[in-house]
Every structure is written in structure tokens, then in C-alpha cells.
Amino acid sequence: MGWLQIKMGMETLIISLISGYLFSLLHIPLPWMLGPIAGVMAWRFITKRPLYWPIQLRQGALVILGYMLGSSFTRETAIETLGQLPYMFGSTMLIVVVSMAMGYYVAKAAKVGGMSGFFGSVPGGLSQMVTLGEEVKGVDATVVTFMQTIRVISVVFLVPFLTLNGFVGKGIDPVSSTVGSQLGTYLPVLAIVVAGAYIGQKLHFPVGYLTGSLLFSAIAAVSGLPTPHLPSIVIILSQVCIGAYIGLLMKANPSHDFKRLGILTVISSIILVFLSLLIGVLLSKVNLISIATGFLSTAPGGMAEMGITASMVHADLSMVSAYQLFRVFFVMFAVPPLLKWWVKQRKHTTL
Numbered sequence: 028m029g030w031l032q033i034k035m036g037m038e039t040l041i042i043s044l045i046s047g048y049l050f051s052l053l054h055i056p057l058p059w060m061l062g063p064i065a066g067v068m069a070w071r072f073i074t075k076r077p078l079y080w081p082i083q084l085r086q087g088a089l090v091i092l093g094y095m096l097g098s099s100f101t102r103e104t105a106i107e108t109l110g111q112l113p114y115m116f117g118s119t120m121l122i123v124v125v126s127m128a129m130g131y132y133v134a135k136a137a138k139v140g141g142m143s144g145f146f147g148s149v150p151g152g153l154s155q156m157v158t159l160g161e162e163v164k165g166v167d168a169t170v171v172t173f174m175q176t177i178r179v180i181s182v183v184f185l186v187p188f189l190t191l192n193g194f195v196g197k198g199i200d201p202v203s204s205t206v207g208s209q210l211g212t213y214l215p216v217l218a219i220v221v222a223g224a225y226i227g228q229k230l231h232f233p234v235g236y237l238t239g240s241l242l243f244s245a246i247a248a249v250s251g252l253p254t255p256h257l258p259s260i261v262i263i264l265s266q267v268c269i270g271a272y273i274g275l276l277m278k279a280n281p282s283h284d285f286k287r288l289g290i291l292t293v294i295s296s297i298i299l300v301f302l303s304l305l306i307g308v309l310l311s312k313v314n315l316i317s318i319a320t321g322f323l324s325t326a327p328g329g330m331a332e333m334g335i336t337a338s339m340v341h342a343d344l345s346m347v348s349a350y351q352l353f354r355v356f357f358v359m360f361a362v363p364p365l366l367k368w369w370v371k372q373r374k375h376t377t378l
Contacts, residue, residue: 032079032081035079036079036080036081038076038078039067039078039079039080039271039275042067042070043067043267043270043274044063044267045066046063046065046066046067047059047060047062047263047266047270048062049062049066050062050065056187056188056190056191056336057187057191057266057332057335057336059267059270060183060267060269060270060273060335061184061187061270063270063271063273063274064183064184064270064271064273064274065274067271067274067275068274071274078275080268080271080272080275084268084271085268085271085272086224086236087236087268088264088265088266088268088331089224089236089237089240089269089331090237091257091262091265092262092334092335093223093236093237093238093241093244094216094240094244094254095257095262095334095338095344096241096244096245096330096334096347096348097240097241097243097244097245097246097254098244098247098254099248099344099345100245100249101248101249102249104345105245105249108345108346108349111346111350112353114314115350115353115354116353116357118306118324119350119353119354119358121306122150122299122302122303122306122325122327122354123150123357126148126299126327127145127148127149129148129295129298129299130145130146130147130174131144131145131148132144133148133288133291133292133295134147134170134288136287137285137291139170139288140170142166143167143170143171143174146166146171147170147171147173147175147292148174148178148292148295149362150182150328150354170288172276173285173292174288176276177293178292178295178296178327179273179276179328179329180273181296182296182299182326182327182328182332183273183328185296185297185300186300186322186323186326186328186332186333186336187336190319190323190336190340190342191339191340215252215253216244216252216254219244219246219247220243220244220247221240223239223240223241223242224236224237224239224243225239226239226243227239227242233355233358233359233360234330237330238355241330241348241352242352245345245348262335262338266335269331296327299327300326300327303322303326306325307320307321307322307323307324307326308321308322309321310324316343316346317342317343319337319340319342320342320343320346320347323337324346324350330348330351333347333351334348
């Protein structure tokens with residue numbers, strides 16, 4: 028890393044911390060993640076200054092959040108999760124199908140191509156959808172990146188606001204603990220979590236640093252190994268790292284088509300969020316869980332972002348993690364073959 032990157036990284040960090048602090052003073056939901064997102068985006072658009080954020084910091088934050096989510100599992104919740112599989116499949120299918128349909132029509136209305144709309148709307152990982160789209164002829168990677176970024180930012184702002192203000196009021200920060208007093212209990216599980224993140228990447232898991240550490244820490248928790256709570260400062264810093272990274276994803280584009288595409292994508296994202304809210308309410312009635320748990324389990328945001336929100340409102344972390352993890356794997360392993368098959372069928376019918 029050169030001096031210029033260090034300088035830009037420090038500028039990004041300062042903006043992120045100031046924005047997070049201001050958001051916390053204003054009692055905005057998830058201030059230490061939403062603040063950096065808004066602050067970094069606004070600073071870039073206003074000043075036109077180049078900013079930088081090391082991908083390693085985002086990856087490290089994902090490992091931390093993976094541990095937080097995975098350590099919430101117990102033997103009882105693991106068994107309960109298995110009984111949720113039909114609901115996971117049904118809710119995931121509905122969310123994915125509706126999102127793809129809306130993405131197709133949004134792209135058509137903005138005249139950027141229906142296939143690009145498919146890849147830009149599926150609630151999977153941004154980087155994974157962009158990579159997959161590059162492998163399919165006729166897909167505009169720029170459009171996919173733009174739509175996915177707009178969707179992620181829209182959902183990340185809207186879902187915490189609805190959850191924290193609509194259901195349970197102001198969120199409560201996790202109880203702080205002293206790292207030094209628990210250092211001995213952290214070391215064994217730390218080795219397991221780091222190994223999980225490494226294996227997750229090597230096996231090409233979707234969002235490997237997050238899913239790998241989540242799965243391995245869940246196994247450790249279910250096996251009865253000590254999984255101590257993380258200090259609140261560690262969770263806050265991980266939110267800052269992820270918020271800064273997301274804030275840098277959005278790049279200004281003066282194109283009229285992209286302005287129209289952005290507006291339509293925001294509208295479709297809002298519709299999808301309220302659909303997931305409806306599904307979450309139904310799940311809460313059927314499974315006797317809180318509405319917040321049902322909503323965050325089906326919300327089309329990132330697993331890390333929804334997990335952080337769940338911890339703030341004391342929703343069932345293991346349930347939210349299981350639903351979000353199921354959708355991530357479903358989207359990454361089931362949707363791509365279906366999309367490629369559909370592309371081939373479409374080509375044959377047009378010949």
C-alpha cells in the first residue's frame with residue numbers, strides 16, 4: 028500500500044467516524060454503518076475527491092460478524108432451524124422470483140436490457156452477481172453493479188429504520204465486555220473462526236469470509252465450546268469498516284438513463300422490502316416468533332447488515348442468520364444455473 032492510498036484511507040476513516048458519531052447523536056438506526064455509508068457517498072459527490080478503503084478491513088469485519096451470528100446458535104436452535112427449511116425455501120423462492128420480475132421490467136423501462144435487470148435485481152451478493160453477469164453474453168456489468176449497489180443501499184437504510192422505529196423502538200447496543208479478561212476464552216474460538224473464513228474462501232463459498240466464519244463458529248457453539256460475547260467497540264468498528272466499503276461502491280454517473288434506472292431500482296427495492304415485511308408477519312404468526320425476527324429473516328439485504336440489525340433489536344440471531352444464509356446459498360448455487368438455462372432457451376426460441 029502506497030502513501031497515497033494510506034492518505035485516502037485515513038480520510039475515509041475520519042469521514043466514516045465523524046458521520047457515524049453524528050448519526051448516533053441524531054438517533055438514526057445503525058449509526059455506525061449507515062453514517063459511514065452516507066458520509067462517504069456525500070463527501071465523494073460534493074468534493075469529487077478520490078477515496079480508498081482496504082478490502083482487507085471489510086473482510087476482517089465480515090469474519091467478526093460471522094462469529095457474532097454463528098455464536099448465537101445452540102443445539103436447540105439448530106434443531107429448530109431444520110424445521111424451518113420449508114418456510115425458508117418458500118419465502119426465498121417468492122422473494123427471488125418477485126425481485127427478478129421487477130428487475131426485468133425496471134431494466135426494460137430504463138432501456139438497459141432485461142438480462143442485466145435480472146442480474147441486477149437478485150438479492151444475492153453484489154460482487155457475486157457482477158462476476159456471474161460477466162459470464163453471460165448480453166449482460167452489462169455496469170448496469171448490474173449500479174442496480175445491485177442501489178438495491179443494497181436502499182435496503183440497508185430502509186430495513187433498520189422500519190425495524191427499530193416500527194416494531195421495538197430504539198435499538199440497544201450489545202453489552203460491552205473487557206477483551207483482556209476474556210482473552211483466554213477468545214483464543215481457541217478465534218482459531219476456529221479464522222480457519223472457517225479461510226476454508227470458506229478456498230471452497231468459494233458465497234461471501235466466504237462471512238459464511239465460513241459463521242458456519243464454523245456455529246459448529247463450535249453447538250458443540251459446547253465457549254463462544255464469549257464480543258465487546259461493543261469491536262462490533263462498532265466492524266460496522267464502520269463495512270459502511271465505508273459500501274459507501275465507496277456508489278460512483279456518480281451523469282447519464283440520464285442511469286438516473287431513471289436508479290429511481291426505478293429504489294422503488295422496486297422499497298416494494299421488495301414491504302413484501303418481505305408481509306412475509307415476515309406471516310412467519311411470525313405461523314412460527315410464533317417476533318415480527319422483527321420474521322422481517323429480518325426475509326429482508327433482501329446483506330446477511331451482515333440484517334444480522335447487525337437483529338442484534339440491536341434483540342431478535343433471534345440464529346433464526347435470522349439461518350434464513351439469510353439459506354437465501355445466500357440458494358441464490359448463488361440454484362439461481363445461476365436457472366438463469367443460464369433460461370438464456371439458452373430464450374436463444375433457441377428466437378432462432
